[in-house]
Amino acid sequence: MTSLPVGALTDDPDVLAAYASDRASFCPSGRPSALVRARSVQDVVDTLKWAYDNRVPVVPQGARTGLSGGANAVDGCVLLNLEKMDRIVEIDVPEQIAVVQPGVINADLAAAVAEKGLYYPPDPGSRDISSIGGNVATNAGGMCCLKYGVTGDFVRALQVVLADGQVTRTGRRTAKGVAGYDLTRLFVGSEGTLGVVTEVTVALRPAAARPLTAVAFFDSAADAGRAVADYLGAGYRPAVLELMDRTSIDAVGKLQDLGFPADVGAVLIAQSDVGAEATEELKAYERSARACGATEVIVADDPAEGDLLMRGRRLAGLAFEEYPACLVEDVCVPRGRLADLIEGVERIAAEHDVLIACVGHAGDGNVHPTVLFDLDQAEAAERAFDAVMRLGLDLGGTITGEHGVGLLKREWLAEELDDAALWTHQQIKMALDPRGILNPGRVIDSVPGGRADADRRSS
Amino acid sequence: MTSLPVGALTDDPDVLAAYASDRASFCPSGRPSALVRARSVQDVVDTLKWAYDNRVPVVPQGARTGLSGGANAVDGCVLLNLEKMDRIVEIDVPEQIAVVQPGVINADLAAAVAEKGLYYPPDPGSRDISSIGGNVATNAGGMCCLKYGVTGDFVRALQVVLADGQVTRTGRRTAKGVAGYDLTRLFVGSEGTLGVVTEVTVALRPAAARPLTAVAFFDSAADAGRAVADYLGAGYRPAVLELMDRTSIDAVGKLQDLGFPADVGAVLIAQSDVGAEATEELKAYERSARACGATEVIVADDPAEGDLLMRGRRLAGLAFEEYPACLVEDVCVPRGRLADLIEGVERIAAEHDVLIACVGHAGDGNVHPTVLFDLDQAEAAERAFDAVMRLGLDLGGTITGEHGVGLLKREWLAEELDDAALWTHQQIKMALDPRGILNPGRVIDSVPGGRADADRRSS
Numbered sequence: 001m002t003s004l005p006v007g008a009l010t011d012d013p014d015v016l017a018a019y020a021s022d023r024a025s026f027c028p029s030g031r032p033s034a035l036v037r038a039r040s041v042q043d044v045v046d047t048l049k050w051a052y053d054n055r056v057p058v059v060p061q062g063a064r065t066g067l068s069g070g071a072n073a074v075d076g077c078v079l080l081n082l083e084k085m086d087r088i089v090e091i092d093v094p095e096q097i098a099v100v101q102p103g104v105i106n107a108d109l110a111a112a113v114a115e116k117g118l119y120y121p122p123d124p125g126s127r128d129i130s131s132i133g134g135n136v137a138t139n140a141g142g143m144c145c146l147k148y149g150v151t152g153d154f155v156r157a158l159q160v161v162l163a164d165g166q167v168t169r170t171g172r173r174t175a176k177g178v179a180g181y182d183l184t185r186l187f188v189g190s191e192g193t194l195g196v197v198t199e200v201t202v203a204l205r206p207a208a209a210r211p212l213t214a215v216a217f218f219d220s221a222a223d224a225g226r227a228v229a230d231y232l233g234a235g236y237r238p239a240v241l242e243l244m245d246r247t248s249i250d251a252v253g254k255l256q257d258l259g260f261p262a263d264v265g266a267v268l269i270a271q272s273d274v275g276a277e278a279t280e281e282l283k284a285y286e287r288s289a290r291a292c293g294a295t296e297v298i299v300a301d302d303p304a305e306g307d308l309l310m311r312g313r314r315l316a317g318l319a320f321e322e323y324p325a326c327l328v329e330d331v332c333v334p335r336g337r338l339a340d341l342i343e344g345v346e347r348i349a350a351e352h353d354v355l356i357a358c359v360g361h362a363g364d365g366n367v368h369p370t371v372l373f374d375l376d377q378a379e380a381a382e383r384a385f386d387a388v389m390r391l392g393l394d395l396g397g398t399i400t401g402e403h404g405v406g407l408l409k410r411e412w413l414a415e416e417l418d419d420a421a422l423w424t425h426q427q428i429k430m431a432l433d434p435r436g437i438l439n440p441g442r443v444i445d446s447v448p449g450g451r452a453d454a455d456r457r458s459s
Numbered sequence: 460m461t462s463l464p465v466g467a468l469t470d471d472p473d474v475l476a477a478y479a480s481d482r483a484s485f486c487p488s489g490r491p492s493a494l495v496r497a498r499s500v501q502d503v504v505d506t507l508k509w510a511y512d513n514r515v516p517v518v519p520q521g522a523r524t525g526l527s528g529g530a531n532a533v534d535g536c537v538l539l540n541l542e543k544m545d546r547i548v549e550i551d552v553p554e555q556i557a558v559v560q561p562g563v564i565n566a567d568l569a570a571a572v573a574e575k576g577l578y579y580p581p582d583p584g585s586r587d588i589s590s591i592g593g594n595v596a597t598n599a600g601g602m603c604c605l606k607y608g609v610t611g612d613f614v615r616a617l618q619v620v621l622a623d624g625q626v627t628r629t630g631r632r633t634a635k636g637v638a639g640y641d642l643t644r645l646f647v648g649s650e651g652t653l654g655v656v657t658e659v660t661v662a663l664r665p666a667a668a669r670p671l672t673a674v675a676f677f678d679s680a681a682d683a684g685r686a687v688a689d690y691l692g693a694g695y696r697p698a699v700l701e702l703m704d705r706t707s708i709d710a711v712g713k714l715q716d717l718g719f720p721a722d723v724g725a726v727l728i729a730q731s732d733v734g735a736e737a738t739e740e741l742k743a744y745e746r747s748a749r750a751c752g753a754t755e756v757i758v759a760d761d762p763a764e765g766d767l768l769m770r771g772r773r774l775a776g777l778a779f780e781e782y783p784a785c786l787v788e789d790v791c792v793p794r795g796r797l798a799d800l801i802e803g804v805e806r807i808a809a810e811h812d813v814l815i816a817c818v819g820h821a822g823d824g825n826v827h828p829t830v831l832f833d834l835d836q837a838e839a840a841e842r843a844f845d846a847v848m849r850l851g852l853d854l855g856g857t858i859t860g861e862h863g864v865g866l867l868k869r870e871w872l873a874e875e876l877d878d879a880a881l882w883t884h885q886q887i888k889m890a891l892d893p894r895g896i897l898n899p900g901r902v903i904d905s906v907p908g909g910r911a912d913a914d915r916r917s918s
Contacts, residue, residue, distance in 0.1 A: 091713060092796050094692040117694065139637045150635060152644075153612065155732030168879030175823040177857035178648050179864060179875045180599045180902060185611075185644035189637050206694030233553040235576065235665030276736065304546060306574055330631045336553050364634040398636035405638060416638045424891065425640055431890035432883065454767045 002049035002165075004078070005042070010035045019061065020073040021075075025327055026382065027069030027408050032059070040182060041159070041167060043196045047080050048196065048437075049165035060192035062102060062134030067328050068406025070138065070191045070442050082133050088112055088455040089199070096204040097156060097173060102133025102197050109202075113245040118204040121148035124402070125317050134196050139189030141402030143310075146363035147239045147273075148205070148421045150402065152188040159199035160187055167387050186428070191404050192439040194432045211239050211271035212278040213306025214299045221245035221266035221358050222294040225339035228268065228362045231288035236281055240271035241363030242313050245342070246410060247372070248359040251319035258312045261296070267361060268294075269313060271306060274276055315369075316359045323372040327385045331392030332401030334364035343371045344391045351382040352379060353377075366401035380398035389415075405443045413443070461508035461624075462535050463537070464501070467492045472815050473735045478520065478540060479532040484786055485841065486528030486867050489820040491518070494538045500618070500626060500657045506539050507655065508547060508624035516899045519651035521561060521593030524585045526731075526787050527865025529597065529650045529901050539655060541592050546573055548658070555663040556615060556632060561592025561656050568661075577663040580607035582860065584776050595656050598648030600861030602769075605822035606732075607664070609861065618658035619646055622892040632660060645887070651898040653891045670698050670730035671737040672765025673758045675748035680704040680725035680805075682752040684798035687821045689729065690747035693792055695740055699730035700822030701772050704801070706831070707818040710778035717771045720755070727821060728772060767876075775818045775827075782831040786844045790851030791825035791860030803850045804828045811843040812836075825860035848874075864902045872902065 010016070011034050021029040033056075033453055036047045051058045056059070057077040064071045074078055086103035093116050100109055106127040109122045123129055123142035130140070130302075139152045157171030171184035187195055218224045224243055231241070243250070243264045252258060260267060270285045272278035279299075286297040300306045320326040333341050341356055349356040354377055360367030370389050372380040389399045399412045414422060425444040429436075435444070469475070470493050480488040495506045510517045516536040521528050524891075532538055533619070545562035552575050557644040559568055569579045583589055583602035589599070598611045616630030619642075630643035646654055677683045683702055690700070695869040703711070704725045713716060719726060729744045731737035738758075759765045779785040792800050801817055808815040813836055819826030828847050832840040848858045848871055858864075858871045874880060884903040887893075895904070 032515075095793050109891065139641070141635055145635065149612075152641065153608075160472050162883070166879035166882065168877055168883060170880060172791075172857050173793055174825075174860070175603065175794070175858040176600055176791050176820075176825050177859050178861055179641060179859050179868075180872055180880070181653075181887060182598070182644045182648050182884055183880065185641045186887075189641050194640075206696060229553060232555075237665060277734065332631075332635050334554050334632055335634070349505060361635075365636050380560075397633050398631050398638050400638050401633070401635040402637055411636075413639055418627055420621060420625035421627065421629060421639070421642065424621070424627060424642055427890035428640060428645075428887060431886035 001128060001186070002046055002053060004034065005036060005046045008036050008038055008043045010037065019064070019079050022064040022069060022071040023312050023404065024067050024069040024072070024408050025102065025325060026378070027072055030045055030075035030077065032073040032079045033076050035081060037081050037084050042065060044080065044161045044198055045165045045167060045194050047078060047163055048163060051078055051437050052164045052435060055435050055437060057437050059439055060196045062131035062137065063105070063129055065130040066134060066406060068404045068408040069404030070404055070439065072407055073106050074440055083131060085198065089358045091116055093118065093175065097201055098204060099199060100132050101203045102131060102136070105130045106132060106135055114205050114207065117207050120154065120202060120204055122151045122154055125314060132200050136188050136197050136200055137191050138402070138404035139367065141361065143240050143361060143366070146241055146361065147237050153202060154202045155184055155188050157201035158184055158187055158197050159203050159444040160195040160197055162195050163435065163438050171201065172288035191406060191443050193429060193443050194438065208239065208273040209275040211273040211304045211306060212282055212299065212303065213309055214266045214270045214282040214285050214297060215298045215309065216294040217261060217264045217269065218294055219265040219329065222339040222342045224266045225342045225362065227289045227292035227294065228338055229335045231285055231293055231429050232363060234284060234288060237283055238270045238281060238285065238363065239273040240269065242269045242318065243360055243362035243367065244313060245358040246358035247355055248316050251357060252312050252315050254322060254371040255315050255319050264397050273430055285411070320357065320372060322371050324374045325381070326379065327371040327381055329369040329385060329388045330400045330403040331388060331397055333392055333395045333397030335365045336363060337395040337397070338365055340352070341367065341391065341395055345388055348384050348387045348391065352380045352387070354381050354384050356384060364401065365397065369457060377447060407442055410443065461505055461512060463493065463509050464495060464505045467495050467497055467502045471526050471858065478523070478538050481523040481528060481530040482883065483526050483528040483731070483865065483867050484784060485837065486531055488531035489534035489536065491532040491538045494533050494540060496540050496543050498543050500620065503539065503620045503655050503657050504626060505625045506537060507620055507622060510537055510896050511623045511894060514894050514896060516896050517816065518898055519655045520604055521590035521596065522564070522588055523664040524589040525593060525597060525865065526862045527867040529863055529898065531863030531866055533899055542590060544657065548563065552577065554659055557663060558658060558660045559591050560658060561590060561595070563715045565589050565590045565591060565594055572663050573666065574737050576665045576666050579613065579661060580665055581610045581613055582802065584773060591659050592656050592723045595647050595659055596650050597861070598865035600825065602699050602701055602820060603698055604697050607822065611644055613661045614643055614647050614659060615662050616660035617643055617646055617656050619654040619656055621654050621895065622897050625878045630660065650862070650865060650902050652888060653689055653897065667698065667732040668734040669762045670732040670765060671758065671762065672768060673688055673729045673741040673744050673756060674768065675753040675756045676720060676723045676742065677726045677727065677753055678724040680802045681798040683725045683727040684801045684821065686751035687703065687797055688794045689751055691822060693747060694742060695743050697729045697740060697822065698732040701728045702817065702819055702821035702826065703772060703775065704817040706814055706816035707775050710781070710816060711771050711774050713781060714774050714778050716770050728768060779829050779831060782838065783833045784840065786830040786840055788844060788847045789862040790827040790828070790847060790856055791823060792851055792856030794824045796854040796856070797821060797824055798900045800826065800854055801852065804847055807843050807850065811839045811846070813840050817845065822858065824856065832878055869902065
């Protein structure tokens with residue numbers, strides 16, 4: 001009989017409580033029965049074998065910086081934490097790939113490969129504290145995704161421990177390959193519901209040129225949204241195109257002096273990393289911004305100024321946590337609907353009498369309208385939060401651009417997907433996790449149903 | 460009771476025979492019982508419902524230009540051909556996406572979006588004759604993939620008809636999105652074994668600058684392979700980096716005068732489309748090529764010369780068909796092992812006393828060693844073909860970089876994947892196609908097995 005890996009095991013109630021949730025607000029978490037801090041693949045295998053035999057739920061965790069409750073405990077579960085598997089196994093400079101354990105912090109990987117002249121682009125807002133395993137579990141995005149792509153675009157191969165303890169490798173080290181189904185992409189973004197990732201092989205790029213930065217100021221965030229559509233529609237693809245509205249600027253301003261004019265309605269920050277042609281790319285940006293009502297456009301001639309500004313932008317998440325309570329949204333819409341989304345969010349804020357900050361990856365159409373509220377406004381805040389998701393769907397968008405479904409948006413998934421897609425999710429979940437032990441209640445349940453399922457079970 | 464769509468149905472034996480196979484050589488095909496030339500999603504739904512009810516195998520087909528037998532008939536099957544669903548439904552210029560039916564020819568899509576200033580990069584060698592549906596089914600690559608990515612990197616959303624006739628949509632129109640499992644990527648490359656794609660939403664890019672071309676001549680193809688590793692290892696990512704060895708040059712030379720010096724051992728063609736910086740990118744290429752033994756490097760100052768040269772390179776597949784028989788390999792190795800692969804292929808050719816041409820997407824490490832032989836050499840040719848796959852695996856590569864597993868490489872899949880990965884494939888196949896009617900015998904069989912499967916069936 002398999003047992004839990006004793007050396008890695010904790011059942012200290014205080015420790016369990018500390019590990020029972022991620023950073024999602026207003027997202028319930030259950031009472032775990034144990035915590036395994038895995039130090040090896042064998043620890044993960046032992047945990048899953050034991051849990052499979054005993055039908056005990058397992059909640060895989062990385063750095064618990066997620067924003068959708070995907071790492072929150074389930075009653076009676078084993079928390080399977082991977083943050084101690086944090087070794088960069090290999091950086092292969094000629095092949096431009098790195099092999100890492102899941103607990104490696106995103107920024108640590110980026111820094112390690114940068115030292116070797118390489119670049120790992122995916123840079124979620126949490127990059128200083130989130131782990132590659134968590135990034136893979138949620139298919140995390142970030143600021144550089146507009147030009148370079150999301151986490152999944154950089155994952156070449158995975159080592160995964162399946163529900164019953166089988167260890168498998170997906171993908172390959174080569175640039176291309178089509179031998180079998182794309183299991184790598186199936187596990188990426190599956191939020192720990194199909195397997196536990198124990199090693200990640202990522203593709204790297206040659207280092208990019210240090211970016212030039214331009215900032216455009218607008219009276220309204222919707223104008224900034226129109227500038228996004230205009231600029232990208234003209235055929236440019238800058239490295240960064242980030243939006244902050246008035247409320248976001250105010251929030252960040254409490255942590256860092258951004259040096260913006262006092263009455264600014266919104267800023268849209270563009271960065272170009274195409275070397276000698278960056279100036280031209282930013283000139284085109286200035287034209288689009290002015291055509292859409294920018295009151296001022298400044299191109300930083302010192303790259304350090306740009307770095308400082310981006311540091312400010314990256315503080316938004318932290319700045320929102322200074323409020324009594326916040327709910328972070330993650331809708332993504334077609335870029336042409338960005339202005340509609342922003343105006344709609346302003347309407348929703350007014351209707352529900354809450355403050356909503358609009359900040360995010362405008363170039364992707366992915367913004368994080370963040371409801372900022374006092375605890376006695378919680379109900380109104382949740383209604384506003386739901387209304388933003390509904391608006392995102394109505395504009396042809398998605399309920400989650402990069403944070404994942406987790407627990408927070410599980411019921412909303414059925415609003416976005418059609419019945420056959422939900423059926424497909426359930427079939428896959430049941431096929432790979434027939435006892436439903438892996439992160440149960442997240443993304444999708446293992447609920448039998450449908451015609452082919454009856455068939456499959458009688459076959 | 461559902462019936463096959465009568466208006467789209469053929470059982471004329473001559474027509475059936477004509478549609479019974481794709482372009483894979485030496486790959487058996489069975490006798491189909493009917494051909495459905497679907498003109499609508501409803502035709503596909505009706506066909507699958509009927510086949511599901513009657514447990515009749517269905518072989519989905521596009522333009523039948525595949526090279527792995529994935530579209531070859533199975534005895535008694537319905538051939539479900541989608542080439543008449545060939546409408547470009549929409550080109551959304553501001554959002555840079557297109558929506559197409561699966562029968563649209565790759566080059567037609569590329570031309571249609573180019574007219575609007577946009578670019579659809581995936582360009583398999585078969586681009587003039589292969590359909591987007593087939594490209595999606597195999598996750599096709601091409602020459603522009605080194606810089607821009609493969610078909611799957613450009614698929615945003617799919618409409619898919621499942622085995623039992625359910626219609627579903629996967630993915631989204633937005634730039635990003637993580638609502639649920641990445642079903643889009645699961646269907647891409649699944650070779651018609653999990654569902655039938657009836658609509659594809661692709662991402663487009665802004666048009667690239669017209670490329671500049673440089674050609675380097677080498678005494679040996681292995682030297683060219685070393686130049687690939689050296690050049691890309693230095694941090695460059697050209698638009699194209701294509702290899703032709705002596706045998707390929709000779710074969711193409713019979714169709715088009717390439718104007719190369721008479722005693723050239725191999726050429727490596729690089730293209731750069733970075734506008735003003737293309738000259739610098741190609742100068743770096745010249746340095747790498749010369750450092751690796753290039754006897755001459757020519758930079759075409761007229762883009763038309765480059766076009767002509769690339770047209771020559773694209774003729775290779777056709778040129779090989781002029782031989783009595785050919786077997787096209789598709790291995791992909793880490794770039795640093797390219798020279799080893801090429802030298803190994805030369806050894807294999809000598810050992811088996813067959814001619815093997817080495818041509819392909821050297822920048823990806825993906826080459827198509829093509830065994831050229833007389834019909835009485837078929838056994839030796841097949842042994843050589845297998846030996847090349849074994850070599851690819853031994854060098855840390857994959858048995859197929861872009862053509863797919865199909866029928867041709869089915870037994871080899873088990874050499875590349877571990878047992879748990881094969882189990883995962885089977886679980887997914889059984890979950891989505893429990894009666895095993897979709898393209899049976901391709902990629903993976905619906906074979907029950909394993910611990911969790913027993914569980915799932917008793918649950």
